[in-house]
Amino acid sequence: MSRYLVTGGAGFIGSHLVESLLAEGHAARVLDDFSTGRRENLPPAAELILGDVADPATTSAAMAGMDGCFHLAAIASVARAAEDWPGTHRVNLGGTVAVLDAARARRVPVVFASSAAVYGDCADRPLTEAAPTHPLSAYGADKLGSELHAAVATGVFGVPTVGLRFFNVFGPRQDPASPYSGVISVFAGRLRAGAPLVLHGDGEQTRDFVFVADVVAALLAAMAWRGGTAAVFNVCSGRATSIRELAATLAAIAGLPPRLTEGSPRPGDIRHSLGSPEASRAALGLGPPIPLAEGLAAVWAWLGRP
Ligand SMILES: NC(=O)c1ccc[n+]([C@@H]2O[C@H](COP(=O)([O-])OP(=O)(O)OC[C@H]3O[C@@H](n4cnc5c(N)ncnc54)[C@H](O)[C@@H]3O)[C@@H](O)[C@H]2O)c1
Numbered sequence: 001m002s003r004y005l006v007t008g009g010a011g012f013i014g015s016h017l018v019e020s021l022l023a024e025g026h027a028a029r030v031l032d033d034f035s036t037g038r039r040e041n042l043p044p045a046a047e048l049i050l051g052d053v054a055d056p057a058t059t060s061a062a063m064a065g066m067d068g069c070f071h072l073a074a075i076a077s078v079a080r081a082a083e084d085w086p087g088t089h090r091v092n093l094g095g096t097v098a099v100l101d102a103a104r105a106r107r108v109p110v111v112f113a114s115s116a117a118v119y120g121d122c123a124d125r126p127l128t129e130a131a132p133t134h135p136l137s138a139y140g141a142d143k144l145g146s147e148l149h150a151a152v153a154t155g156v157f158g159v160p161t162v163g164l165r166f167f168n169v170f171g172p173r174q175d176p177a178s179p180y181s182g183v184i185s186v187f188a189g190r191l192r193a194g195a196p197l198v199l200h201g202d203g204e205q206t207r208d209f210v211f212v213a214d215v216v217a218a219l220l221a222a223m224a225w226r227g228g229t230a231a232v233f234n235v236c237s238g239r240a241t242s243i244r245e246l247a248a249t250l251a252a253i254a255g256l257p258p259r260l261t262e263g264s265p266r267p268g269d270i271r272h273s274l275g276s277p278e279a280s281r282a283a284l285g286l287g288p289p290i291p292l293a294e295g296l297a298a299v300w301a302w303l304g305r306p
Contacts, residue, residue, distance in 0.1 A: 003027040004223075005066045005108075007053045007099060008073030009046065010037030012174045013113070013166075016212050017070060017219055018046050024220075031062040032073065041173060053095035056102070063102040068223050071099045071112035074142075078117070081139040092142035093149070100153040100161070109160035111222040112150060114232060115143040116167045116208075116273060125240075126208075126276035129165070129232055136268075147232055154230035162222040164215075167236035167275045170295060171212030172302035184209075184296065187247055188303050191254045201265030203244035206272045208236040211295035214286070221284035236275030237289040246292075253297050 004021055008014040009030030014037065021028045022045050029047040042048060051058040053073040063069060074092050075081065081088040096112060103110045116127070117140030124131045135141045143165075150161040176185035187197050218235045225231070241249075244260065251258035280286060 001025050001027065002067040003029065003065060005029050005031060005062055005069040007031045007059075007062075007069070007071045007095070008037065008113075009070075010034060010039060010041050010048075011072060011076075012171070013169060013212060013215055014070070014072045015041035015173060016171065017072070017216050019043055020216050020220065022046065029062065029066065031059065035075070036175065052091075054091050054098055056098045059095075059098040060102040060105070063099075063106060063108055066106075066108055069099060069103055069108055069110045070219055070223070071096060071110055074113065076139075078137045078139045081137055081142070085138050088138060089142055092139060093145045096142075096146040097149055100149055100159060104153055104157040104159045107159060109223065110150065110153070111162045111164065111219055112146060114147055114163040114165045115140060116165050116234070116236070116275060118144045118147070118165060121270050125272060126238060126274045127234065128276045129234060129279055147230075151230040160226060161230045162225055163230075163232040164218055164222060164235045164280075165232060165275070166215060167208040167210050167234065167273065169212055169215050170209050170299065172299055174212075174299075183243065183246070184250065184299055185303065187250050188254070188300055191251060191256055192304070196259040196261045197247045197251075198261050198263045199243055199247070200263055200269060202262060203247070203260065204242050205269060206240040206242045206274065208239065208273055208275045209241055209246070209292055209295070210235060210237045211290040211298075213295075214289050218280060218284060218286060221286060225284055227283065231283070233280035233283065234275040234277060235280060236277050237292070238275060238277040239289070239292070240272065240274045241292060249293055250296050250300065253293065253300050
């Protein structure tokens with residue numbers, strides 16, 4: 001049994017990770033401020049510290065006695081980062097530095113959430129980890145900054161670190177307002193209401209959707225990985241799904257005809273985003289991704305729960 005700190009453990013991805021850690025017989029301590037996370041996401045066996053990850057004293061106290069830290073706490077919103085640049089920077093980069101600093105005192109390994117946002121509008125398809133990074137948002141810049149600080153933590157202070165560049169993660173408990181895969185909850189809600197599904201533009205834009213259980217598997221494997229250097233891996237399915245295909249697949253699961261209408265394109269929307277999962281599969285020993293339809297069926301069932 002090991003003891004793990006999960007920052008942001010009351011959020012969408014973090015709460016699935018906490019469930020898996022507990023199911024594997026580990027102890028999980030969650031540091032969260034409930035800004036977007038919810039208490040009801042947490043299993044009763046998880047220990048909770050209610051606090052701010054960017055406060056060094058809080059994070060240092062939370063790290064005491066831990067064998068590893070999963071750092072997921074962030075203000076995961078490009079829009080919020082545009083509205084409150086200094087405030088989100090404080091959490092998204094300052095929180096990472098506080099975690100790494102607390103970890104170096106005890107040489108606690110850290111696995112942290114980065115993002116495909118570090119690639120910006122890089123046209124490579126698929127995007128490998130060697131693609132140039134060119135964030136187009138303060139959020140993406142802070143994720144890239146987190147990777148750079150993690151490299152310092154490893155190279156200079158000997159803290160094992162792995163950064164995971166998540167693509168469009170989806171699954172039960174996701175906030176419909178999520179910029180990543182909130183479209184799935186929005187489409188599901190409209191299907192239930194018998195309303196048409198509104199596409200931004202022609203719906204031919206593509207995303208790399210990865211189911212949350214695959215993300216949890218990557219997080220756990222990354223904690224076990226000891227490559228010796230600071231590593232960064234994509235966490236993605238390697239499959240491009242157009243928003244039209246997404247709508248049709250979800251409608252088929254619901255047993256309803258997809259009624260699609262074209263709305264205005266969202267300004268600044270990236271046309272295509274596709275990750276290469278090759279490096280993470282090879283290094284972390286990950287299996288094939290959960291098929292999109294299977295993941296969507298789980299979301300549909302969860303949204304329809306009583
Ligand atoms: N969901 C995706 O598709 C996706 C894609 C790329 C990267 N990510 C990253 O994965 C991580 C988890 O994202 P998520 O989708 O689960 O989002 P989420 O909003 O559900 O989870 C973030 C958690 O962090 C907590 N938090 C925020 N600020 C905090 C602070 N100052 N102190 C303590 N806790 C704080 C929130 O309350 C929440 O529980 C984030 O780092 C996010 O940037 C997510």
